[in-house]
Amino acid sequence: MPLMGKKKFNVINQAKKRVDAADKVTGRAKYAGDVVFQDMLIAGCLHGHRAHAKVAKIDTSKAKALDGVHAVLTAADILKPQSWADYYYITDHVKYIGDVVAIVAAETKEILEDALKAIEVEYEDMPGVFTVDEALQADAPQIREKGVGLVDGIPTKGTKGNIFFESYYALRKGNIAEGFAQCDVVIEKEYRTQFVEHAYIEPEAVIAISDPFDGLMTVHASSQNPYFTRRYVADALGITMNKARIVQRTLGGSFGGKEELVGLIAGRAAILAKATGRPVRLVVSREESMIESPKRHPFKFNYKIGATKAGQILALEGILVDNSGAYNNQTQFLNCRAMIHSAGPYNIPNIKTDTYGVFTNNVHSGAFRGYSSPQVIFAGEQLIEELAEALNMDIVELKRKNILRYGDLTATSQRLSQETIFADMMEDVIAKTDYQAKFAANAVQTGEIRKGVGLVTCYRGAGLGAETADAGGSLVTALEDGSFIINSGITENGQGLKTAYTQIAAEAMGIKFEDINLMGIDTHSVADSGMTVASRGTVMAAQSMKKAGASMKKLLLETARMLLSATSLEEVDMIDSVAFVIGQPERSISVAAINNCRLWTGKQLSVYEWNEPKELLMNHHTGQGNAFPTYAYGVCVAEVEVDTATGYVDVKKVTSAHDLGTVINPDTVKGQIYGGIAMGMGFATTEEIEVSQGKVGNHNFDSYIFPTSMDMPEMDAILYECEDPEGTYGAKSVGEPATEAVGAAIALAIANATGKRIKRLPADLERVLLGKSLRAGGDA
Amino acid sequence: MEKIGLKMIVNGTPVSVEVSPFARLLDVLREDLHLTGTKEGCGVGECGACTVIVDGETVNTCLTLAASMEGKCITTIEGVAANEELHPIQQAFIDYAALQCGFCTPGLVLSAKALLDKTPHPSKEEIKVAISGNLCRCTGYQQVVEAIEAVANR
Numbered sequence: 001m002p003l004m005g006k007k008k009f010n011v012i013n014q015a016k017k018r019v020d021a022a023d024k025v026t027g028r029a030k031y032a033g034d035v036v037f038q039d040m041l042i043a044g045c046l047h048g049h050r051a052h053a054k055v056a057k058i059d060t061s062k063a064k065a066l067d068g069v070h071a072v073l074t075a076a077d078i079l080k081p082q083s084w085a086d087y088y089y090i091t092d093h094v095k096y097i098g099d100v101v102a103i104v105a106a107e108t109k110e111i112l113e114d115a116l117k118a119i120e121v122e123y124e125d126m127p128g129v130f131t132v133d134e135a136l137q138a139d140a141p142q143i144r145e146k147g148v149g150l151v152d153g154i155p156t157k158g159t160k161g162n163i164f165f166e167s168y169y170a171l172r173k174g175n176i177a178e179g180f181a182q183c184d185v186v187i188e189k190e191y192r193t194q195f196v197e198h199a200y201i202e203p204e205a206v207i208a209i210s211d212p213f214d215g216l217m218t219v220h221a222s223s224q225n226p227y228f229t230r231r232y233v234a235d236a237l238g239i240t241m242n243k244a245r246i247v248q249r250t251l252g253g254s255f256g257g258k259e260e261l262v263g264l265i266a267g268r269a270a271i272l273a274k275a276t277g278r279p280v281r282l283v284v285s286r287e288e289s290m291i292e293s294p295k296r297h298p299f300k301f302n303y304k305i306g307a308t309k310a311g312q313i314l315a316l317e318g319i320l321v322d323n324s325g326a327y328n329n330q331t332q333f334l335n336c337r338a339m340i341h342s343a344g345p346y347n348i349p350n351i352k353t354d355t356y357g358v359f360t361n362n363v364h365s366g367a368f369r370g371y372s373s374p375q376v377i378f379a380g381e382q383l384i385e386e387l388a389e390a391l392n393m394d395i396v397e398l399k400r401k402n403i404l405r406y407g408d409l410t411a412t413s414q415r416l417s418q419e420t421i422f423a424d425m426m427e428d429v430i431a432k433t434d435y436q437a438k439f440a441a442n443a444v445q446t447g448e449i450r451k452g453v454g455l456v457t458c459y460r461g462a463g464l465g466a467e468t469a470d471a472g473g474s475l476v477t478a479l480e481d482g483s484f485i486i487n488s489g490i491t492e493n494g495q496g497l498k499t500a501y502t503q504i505a506a507e508a509m510g511i512k513f514e515d516i517n518l519m520g521i522d523t524h525s526v527a528d529s530g531m532t533v534a535s536r537g538t539v540m541a542a543q544s545m546k547k548a549g550a551s552m553k554k555l556l557l558e559t560a561r562m563l564l565s566a567t568s569l570e571e572v573d574m575i576d577s578v579a580f581v582i583g584q585p586e587r588s589i590s591v592a593a594i595n596n597c598r599l600w601t602g603k604q605l606s607v608y609e610w611n612e613p614k615e616l617l618m619n620h621h622t623g624q625g626n627a628f629p630t631y632a633y634g635v636c637v638a639e640v641e642v643d644t645a646t647g648y649v650d651v652k653k654v655t656s657a658h659d660l661g662t663v664i665n666p667d668t669v670k671g672q673i674y675g676g677i678a679m680g681m682g683f684a685t686t687e688e689i690e691v692s693q694g695k696v697g698n699h700n701f702d703s704y705i706f707p708t709s710m711d712m713p714e715m716d717a718i719l720y721e722c723e724d725p726e727g728t729y730g731a732k733s734v735g736e737p738a739t740e741a742v743g744a745a746i747a748l749a750i751a752n753a754t755g756k757r758i759k760r761l762p763a764d765l766e767r768v769l770l771g772k773s774l775r776a777g778g779d780a
Numbered sequence: 781m782e783k784i785g786l787k788m789i790v791n792g793t794p795v796s797v798e799v800s801p802f803a804r805l806l807d808v809l810r811e812d813l814h815l816t817g818t819k820e821g822c823g824v825g826e827c828g829a830c831t832v833i834v835d836g837e838t839v840n841t842c843l844t845l846a847a848s849m850e851g852k853c854i855t856t857i858e859g860v861a862a863n864e865e866l867h868p869i870q871q872a873f874i875d876y877a878a879l880q881c882g883f884c885t886p887g888l889v890l891s892a893k894a895l896l897d898k899t900p901h902p903s904k905e906e907i908k909v910a911i912s913g914n915l916c917r918c919t920g921y922q923q924v925v926e927a928i929e930a931v932a933n934r
């Protein structure tokens with residue numbers, strides 16, 4: 001099998017040390033909450049803490065009268081209470097627990113707390129809708145005016161209901177009726193998932209500084225997507241985007257989560273900074289973050305699948321409904337990915353799935369590492385194993401017969417035209433983990449502690465694909481001492497992007513890794529390259545960095561050729577910041593001399609390159625066409641021990657194997673895989689934002705439980721490479737693949753151990769022991 | 781409210797500050813002494829991002845009243861590297877790629893330091909226990925444990 005180690009590069013494909021590591025191990029790195037400005041005020045938000053209510057009366061006079069309070073604002077006081085992205089900066093109609101009814105800026109944290117308590121609010125409670133099932137009932141209250149209803153099972157404009165119309169995606173392949181007619185075995189199953197919290201360790205933080213002279217509003221933010229945050233600030237203040245400047249500070253984790261709430265608090269802080277003329281810092285507490293930040297979408301899956309006796313899967317039908325919460329600006333993109341992957345990584349000729357989100361009075365759902373895939377893979381892999389059981393067939397045999405291979409058509413009828421090492425990976429991992437023997441032995445065990453093993457095969461479209469344009473731009477600047485500055489609109493969120501981009505630029509230019517500096521994002525310094533999401537930073541957006549590096553190298557070599565007096569028959573190249581005549585290494589010159597010459601002769605020293613994505617033709621009514629430039633394949637085996645007396649699931653070992661195309665940095669790739677295992681394990685076993693009638697039951701890490709160092713299993717990260725030219729230097733996505741399979745593998749392992757299938761995550765003590773949860777919460 | 785005079789030794793330097801009776805050590809370090817390497821992640825003593833070493837023991841500064849620190853010797857992340865020279869634990873975190881977003885890293889480094897100062901050659905299990913009060917959402921702890929083990933095995 002093609003394990004990493006066969007490719008030859010100068011800078012990439014090596015474990016270069018992270019460029020941000022020294023600042024992070026010494027405490028020097030400045031996060032948004034660490035930034036201080038003179039005369040800074042402290043701001044905070046008053047949350048409604050109700051699922052659905054109108055503000056009947058709000059009296060801020062007592063709060064305003066307190067010494068040291070500089071501004072108390074309600075929805076009536078601001079230019080535009082609703083943001084461009086659906087959510088409200090401040091509202092007078094609370095639609096979920098996290099809605100904000102007033103904002104305050106004060107001299108100190110203590111005065112701020114007194115002021116928030118002094119605001120008097122009277123609410124008129126309104127009926128709410130909370131679960132997917134409630135939202136779809138014909139007589140359910142309509143939560144959002146823009147909600148629509150179903151006609152013959154299809155979300156339809158012009159009807160009333162709670163469906164988020166723009167989030168509806170249909171997939172129609174082949175003929176579903178004919179497909180099922182030819183099946184010997186047909187099963188129908190339902191699965192559900194829960195609200196999950198990102199739980200980045202750094203709570204959201206911003207500090208806004210208004211410059212009264214040039215009208216510029218600068219916000220330093222813990223932002224995953226500073227260009228997204230910029231839209232909120234311009235929108236909240238009613239200023240043009242070129243007067244709103246966002247500086248991304250070192251980001252303390254995001255995983256998709258620091259978009260909406262960071263945008264809203266950036267807008268709120270900017271409003272307060274403008275109102276008071278003072279710098280305003282707004283740092284969210286963990287409790288506030290837990291109720292107002294987005295969550296992973298809970299899904300309800302209803303699947304029907306059929307196969308011949310021989311194990312040929314012929315038809316799959318599915319309805320996938322996700323709980324979007326009270327507001328949303330994500331489900332309309334997320335469900336595109338969910339639809340594309342709704343039939344799993346199998347070659348199935350007849351497919352019909354409908355995917356849509358519903359509005360409820362719950363916390364809102366957003367982007368969270370995987371963007372639907374942990375949920376879809378959990379349901380899909382349970383389904384395929386239940387089909388194997390119904391066929392009385394070994395699951396590995398069933399997978400061998402149906403797994404996508406080179407040249408096959410995916411669910412969207414895209415032909416897999418790049419090297420496809422998926423089936424080989426599966427065989428290799430099965431052999432390495434001794435999966436089949438363990439699976440068989442576990443099925444016949446007795447005793448209180450039962451062992452289980454689960455195998456997941458999955459794939460993921462690389463980058464944004466047909467969801468939206470996957471473009472990006474990068475800037476490379478040469479300096480006369482031989483050093484270089486690079487930048488792009490893609491952000492370091494902790495994943496190691498600065499290091500990867502530095503390696504890619506160094507590789508493309510022939511410059512030493514150490515000679516390059518990537519500072520980070522100030523939206524006034526470099527153009528938007530699209531969001532840093534979808535595991536696209538290295539794979540897709542960095543194509544522009546490779547291009548910019550190559551363009552710079554061409555310029556540098558023109559000067560080198562002149563300085564080295566190379567003839568037209570001689571070739572020059574650059575390695576490790578030294579240009580030389582090929583075949584005559586003694587004829588060489590340093591890049592500092594080249595850059596210096598270019599500076600004083602007036603030659604171009606800076607390059608900006610844009611990468612337009614390859615055109616993907618896809619029919620958005622049928623979900624048919626080319627969905628992604630290429631796919632990253634993953635195989636995961638989880639091994640557990642279940643205590644059948646308590647329901648405790650002890651995850652013993654996780655083997656996580658990935659098709660990385662080309663590994664840019666093996667150490668940071670492994671970091672993604674290990675961290676992804678921890679996050680997937682939490683998703684499977686302990687993590688749930690427990691909602692009941694719109695209230696959140698767990699507000700902090702004392703009751704929202706995710707893995708500690710002592711909980712972690714033995715981990716085996718397997719890195720495969722292949723020849724696939726679509727990504728930057730052949731790289732494929734890893735950030736989300738690292739976590740998307742793990743929860744499903746653990747759920748399968750539990751079924752293998754106990755003989756009982758987990759239909760609804762998380763597989764906590766109660767669900768494993770009793771098959772249901774006794775705590776407040778229930779379904780979302 | 782009346783303030784309390786507080787004297788303590790922070791990173792080897794005697795400091796004297798006026799604090800309110802309810803001030804947390806975390807706020808005094810961050811706001812009064814500008815030592816922002818100590819982070820607040822949860823405020824309830826669960827995440828360990830605010831870990832410092834007080835007289836050889838790790839404490840969560842979000843649960844520690846500053847006024848209780850009279851005469852105590854405190855090491856924050858800013859005091860771990862001596863004279864611009866990285867501590868071996870810090871160097872190992874870099875070498876083993878034991879950090880990602882870095883927000884929990886100061887707390888992890890200090891928990892590791894408190895362990896190794898007392899037990900220079902701990903077992904893997906002891907390392908895991910020592911850092912179990914430091915939540916990390918990025919790394920899965922694997923490379924963190926490897927980094928600490930590397931220092932412990934020297």
